[in-house]
Amino acid sequence: MAILVNGDTRVIIQGATGKQGQYHTMKLLEYHVRVVGGVTPGRGGAQVHGVPVYDTVARVMKETPVDASMIVVPPAGVLAAAIDAIENRVPLVVVITEFVPLHDALKIRGMARKAGVRIIGPNTIGVISPGKSKVGIMPGFIYGEGPVGVISRSGTLTHEIASNLTCQGIGQSTCVCIGGDMVKGTDFVDVLELFRSDPETEKVILIGEIGGAGEELAARYLQEHPYPKKVIAFIAGATAPPEKRMGHAGAMISAGFGTADSKIRSLKEAGVTVVESLDEMIRQCR
């Protein structure tokens, strides 16, 4: 089971011929992901590590069904690549690229919603169901198979939490990095909903950070729809000085909204176990 991706997921890589694209095509193949094609307009007919490259998503789909796309093109090309995937109804589109213009992200989100396509990201390391498959750029071996679902805004904090658990012998069902930007295709609530009915997931870890309202919305959802699984949360940035941007476009606090306090309070009120340290997170997962 797991959510979003599993061993059967047929994956294409949009931007496979670029430097990042080639490297991560290789990494996906090493992880035994079913990579069925690459897409780079103008490079149709090429091969990347034995994977055939096509000019458009539609061209791949003439040859084989596609379940997911990983977009690793430069920021200025993301909108066009995403439109190609969305118009061809690729069910899951993971936008790895960082620094996607906000207004492009708004359009992608809007179009995907109308088409019934799920976007993860932008600015994400992607999704991994350890031992089964991944549509992402995470090093697979620091993730282990097991019962804990992970949802995180930050890529490296996903690595941190998952690898901490793996080192302690606690595996993960699926780790979903929803991305560090303010406007994203999938938020905490959407992934909580997926984990709700996944039989393999016994506990869910929610890794939030200051800025935005995703954590508060997750708290509201958990309060309104009683959740059958234990949810453990950590909010990064509690000690960050206010009004300073700590890198993530999403991590901005304005006028008291999106503070660590507001997130921690609302999650606790919703019955979530909020931990203050990363070691405590491991203890709560045992």
Next chain:
Amino acid sequence: MKLYEYEGKALLAKAGIPVPKGDVVAGPTEAVAVAAELGYPVVLKSQVLRGGRGKAGGIRFAADGDALVREAEALLALSIGGERVEKLLIEERLTVARELYAGITLDPLTLLPQLMISPSGGMDIETVAHSTPGKLYRLPLDPLDLPGLPQVIDLVLMAGLQGEEMLRVAGTVQNLIRAYFRYEAITVEINPLIIDAQGRVLAADAKLEIDDSALGRQKEAASFTRRERLLDPLEAEAKAGDIAYVRMDEGNVGLVSGGAGLGMASMDMIFVHGGVPANFLDLGGNATQERTAAALRIVLKTPGVEGILINLFGGINNCESMAKGIAQVLDALHPPQAIVVKMRGHSQDEGWAILEARQISIVKFGTTEEAVLLLMAKLKERGVRGSGHTG
């Protein structure tokens, strides 16, 4: 990128929104020349990016040339919230009949831009939202299906305008919506949007923030040059190397991290265990050998740093090149500070071997918290001050 009022007004004017007549100046002589064109009385507006300009006395009026020179000199000697006033916008003085508010910003709940109109212009809009939420009229903007004039008219009618005035305001608001999308803004705000004694609708102020990720194709906004205001040479050095670095005062623990989330969590853990972060540093997704070395150099130079936590993952990056970057700096500088490296991911064995050859403490399988505890223990051994803060 936040725009100065005069830059924002230039963009709004291009989008068809009327703005008061005026020009930006850097000194009293220029100010007098502009005023001569406009005719007295004029208003002098300090150009700063921070808020609170009005309360800080950054807006003055002048009825004649002597007053203008006096006021211009006074304003150009002023600092507002730590920001020195270097330019003034000299404008015609308006006779205000009515002050409204019109703005568009991203709503964190719906993740859609939201148009907001209020008949209570000139006030802080956060205050209006809190004290009289009924006076703030909102409309979500779907970028794929922008509202037409009738929808905008409906909102402006709700805000209490009628007839010709209402129509002129609605037209202006529609142009504001166009400007928001055309210039790829994160926020645009006109506060106040004025109706003057002659019935003209004018943007008396303009606050725009343009998405930094769009500056590559937003030529007009990108052409607004900024003199680097970074007072801190280390922040300037980091910026030149495209490294996200924020310096904190009074800290004793330096930080090199890959990823903003991991960086913030590292700071939290440092605090929880009695240290005080001296900086935030995010190498981002492209941590090459050179960039890792540059980052470590900056942190080593950060005043007050007694210990350094290097917290990296080989994801997009690989551990070997990051370790080479660390080794390069250690070999060249032999820094006295205590250093703990936590690093795993792609090519971790190669990376660890490079660091082990230099007797650097490595946390291989432990958590960030373990790395912080190890660093704090090292600092304690050295008799370094524990801050009063305990967790």
